[in-house]
Amino acid sequence: MxxxxxxxxxxxxxxxxxxxxxxxxxxETLVATAGEHLSxxxxxxxxxxxxxxxxxxxxxxxxxxxxxxxxxxxxxxxDGRARYELASPGDDHRHHHLICSGCGIITEVKDDLxxxxxxxxxxxxxxxxxxxxxxxxxxxxxxxxx
Amino acid sequence: MxxxxxxxxxxxxxxxxxxxxxxxxxxETLVATAGEHLSxxxxxxxxxxxxxxxxxxxxxxxxxxxxxxxxxxxxxxxDGRARYELASPGDDHRHHHLICSGCGIITEVKDDLxxxxxxxxxxxxxxxxxxxxxxxxxxxxxxxxx
DNA sequence: ATCCGTGCAAAGTATTTGCAACCTA
DNA sequence: TAGGTTGCAAATACTTTGCACGGAT
Numbered sequence: 429m430x431x432x433x434x435x436x437x438x439x440x441x442x443x444x445x446x447x448x449x450x451x452x453x454x455x456e457t458l459v460a461t462a463g464e465h466l467s468x469x470x471x472x473x474x475x476x477x478x479x480x481x482x483x484x485x486x487x488x489x490x491x492x493x494x495x496x497x498x499x500x501x502x503x504x505x506x507d508g509r510a511r512y513e514l515a516s517p518g519d520d521h522r523h524h525h526l527i528c529s530g531c532g533i534i535t536e537v538k539d540d541l542x543x544x545x546x547x548x549x550x551x552x553x554x555x556x557x558x559x560x561x562x563x564x565x566x567x568x569x570x571x572x573x574x
Numbered sequence: 575m576x577x578x579x580x581x582x583x584x585x586x587x588x589x590x591x592x593x594x595x596x597x598x599x600x601x602e603t604l605v606a607t608a609g610e611h612l613s614x615x616x617x618x619x620x621x622x623x624x625x626x627x628x629x630x631x632x633x634x635x636x637x638x639x640x641x642x643x644x645x646x647x648x649x650x651x652x653d654g655r656a657r658y659e660l661a662s663p664g665d666d667h668r669h670h671h672l673i674c675s676g677c678g679i680i681t682e683v684k685d686d687l688x689x690x691x692x693x694x695x696x697x698x699x700x701x702x703x704x705x706x707x708x709x710x711x712x713x714x715x716x717x718x719x720x
Numbered sequence: 721a722t723c724c725g726t727g728c729a730a731a732g733t734a735t736t737t738g739c740a741a742c743c744t745a
Numbered sequence: 746t747a748g749g750t751t752g753c754a755a756a757t758a759c760t761t762t763g764c765a766c767g768g769a770t
Contacts, residue, residue: 728763
């Protein structure tokens, strides 16, 4: 079993919530598709391939739980459905994406690029920033050549 | 009549779409509430105060139209409903907001702060950026004092 | 007369909730 | 065993669509 799978399961165990078969399966799926930004329905589709008895409501409830525990992050890219991804370990402050309007692929930008900017804004607007979200829209290399 | 109201109406007139009573009323409302980031339902509520016969579907259709014409922008702040604001004149490239998790108020950040960053990313990821969206979450001055 | 625009109601999509049965710690 | 958890179906929330009527050119 992958390290991050075990880590996530242990975090559920340490919480006041139970690690059920359904939750395990959903965590496995999320780890296996890391970097893909799946929607609840897509996760449901994958999960039911191996465990057809799991209900969509359970997927939603589990995703909520995992967000609460900080194991995953929920993001809305404006396409009308929420998308989920494993939280960056050790940091809950990096949500940068490149979104291609051609093929829809979402690429992670690894670094936190905004620290300087944040200090400036905090001063200028008297606002205490705890998190941010940054998305760039455009066209990726392969869609530009079409 | 406010200048931006007239400007918006002229842009509709110049398009292949008609400037109807309903569309005028909706534009007026959007100009009157500039800076408030209203949802479709909220706009509908305001519009029907003065023109109770306007339907919710018309509000949605008109908002779509105004987005298409570049008169307003549609943004999703992740609260499950779309929000609309007048487009920044002369620039379609500035979507920066400070969102207070205490009172929910959304403050505009005026400047486009990301030009340098964009050049770097375009090179690094071979991605042609056409737009971006930047949101900061935290607490505003008055919510911090609670 | 034509064609766009409208209101209404129905449909659609994403997500949440009530509840009895079930399962895990 | 006790209480969290589940599947199902129904409910909810937001948005879109079908359609016949209405209005402007």
